[in-house]
Amino acid sequence: MTLPYRDFYYPLNVFMHILTLEEGGVAALHYGLFESAGDSIAIAQRRSTDLLLSRLPQPPATLLEVGIGLGDTLAELTRRGFAATGITPDDKQIVFARKRHGEAVRIVHEPLETFPSDQQFDVVVFQESSQYIPAASLWARMRELARDLVIVLDEFSLRPGGTLHPLAEFLEQAEAHGFTKREELDLSAQAAPTIDYFRQRLPRYRAALTLDLGLSDAQVDELVDGGVNYRAHYDQGVYGYRLLVFRRA
Ligand SMILES: C[S@@+](CC[C@H](N)C(=O)[O-])C[C@H]1O[C@@H](n2cnc3c(N)ncnc32)[C@H](O)[C@@H]1O
Numbered sequence: 042m043t044l045p046y047r048d049f050y051y052p053l054n055v056f057m058h059i060l061t062l063e064e065g066g067v068a069a070l071h072y073g074l075f076e077s078a079g080d081s082i083a084i085a086q087r088r089s090t091d092l093l094l095s096r097l098p099q100p101p102a103t104l105l106e107v108g109i110g111l112g113d114t115l116a117e118l119t120r121r122g123f124a125a126t127g128i129t130p131d132d133k134q135i136v137f138a139r140k141r142h143g144e145a146v147r148i149v150h151e152p153l154e155t156f157p158s159d160q161q162f163d164v165v166v167f168q169e170s171s172q173y174i175p176a177a178s179l180w181a182r183m184r185e186l187a188r189d190l191v192i193v194l195d196e197f198s199l200r201p202g203g204t205l206h207p208l209a210e211f212l213e214q215a216e217a218h219g220f221t222k223r224e225e226l227d228l229s230a231q232a233a234p235t236i237d238y239f240r241q242r243l244p245r246y247r248a249a250l251t252l253d254l255g256l257s258d259a260q261v262d263e264l265v266d267g268g269v270n271y272r273a274h275y276d277q278g279v280y281g282y283r284l285l286v287f288r289r290a
Contacts, residue, residue, distance in 0.1 A: 045105045045140070047254060052264060057268055058254055059242050070110040071169045071194070072282065073238070074231040085231075089194060090114055093168055096192050096286055097123075098223070102163040105186060107153050108170025112138025114147045116119055123164075128156050153182050157172035161188040171195045176211045180218035183287075191220060191287040196232065203274050208283065215287050232282035233275040240268035 046057040046067075053070060060067045064083060073085025093114075100122030101268060105216040108203070109115045109127035110133065118125040129135060130152035130183060149156060153174055165187045171179060172195050183191055197208035243250075243265050250256045271283065 059246055072232040072235040075234040105162040105165045107167045112142050116142040154178055156256040163188050164190045167193045169195050176214040180214040184218045186225050189289055193285040198280045200279050202279045219290050220287040221290045229281040236272045
């Protein structure tokens with residue numbers, strides 16, 4: 042079997058394989074926001090993107106999407122009339138996005154840290170990409186690139202004990218670089234069931250994960266244990282999920 046995402050970075054390829062086997066396809070690489078037990082992962086993921094879209098100004102506006110994943114949101118933003126540019130350091134994601142969306146989307150193969158631009162963008166959005174970038178570098182780049190709004194959907198460490206970026210430091214760095222927080226929405230309870238979705242399915246797809254992606258049994262066990270631990274971090278308030286909206290002061 043040829044899987045277009047086989048060589049996506051681990052464990053993103055694992056999550057994509059589970060979604061493909063279970064749902065018949067992958068819509069996005071971010072958490073879902075669940076409102077009831079009956080919500081499908083696709084509906085919950087869509088809810089997250091809808092929330093992000095609801096905080097955007099009316100098009101036309103210039104927009105930078107940091108970390109495009111599979112490119113679906115970038116394509117939607119472009120269709121809606123934004124002058125949208127997407128960036129990712131991952132060339133495999135670009136191949137994937139190009140297959141889905143052709144040349145209709147503007148993608149630059151570059152991490153935020155070195156993205157060359159003499160342009161400023163009215164809006165910059167991070168849907169689960171801020172966690173990969175040290176807060177000080179991220180906000181230094183926003184100082185150069187963001188003219189008005191920065192919108193972030195992501196998970197953070199709220200207390201010591203985890204490995205995610207601390208929310209307090211993220212907020213301090215925003216302020217230090219001239220961005221004022223306009224909104225903070227706690228979405229932890231809605232996001233956390235996404236961890237359960239994968240945790241429950243990992244053992245069920247053990248054979249497919251070892252056969253199709255070359256995972257070892259130990260790696261599958263590690264992911265299952267990791268999921269339990271991760272969920273506990275949410276339950277204990279060590280990790281939390283936020284929508285954050287900042288405006289340039
Ligand atoms: C969890 S995925 C989320 C993808 C997409 N935003 C979504 O919601 O489906 C994280 C994204 O951040 C990107 N990323 C990681 N490090 C980055 C960096 N330094 N600069 C820009 N994007 C980065 C990854 O390549 C990937 O596209």
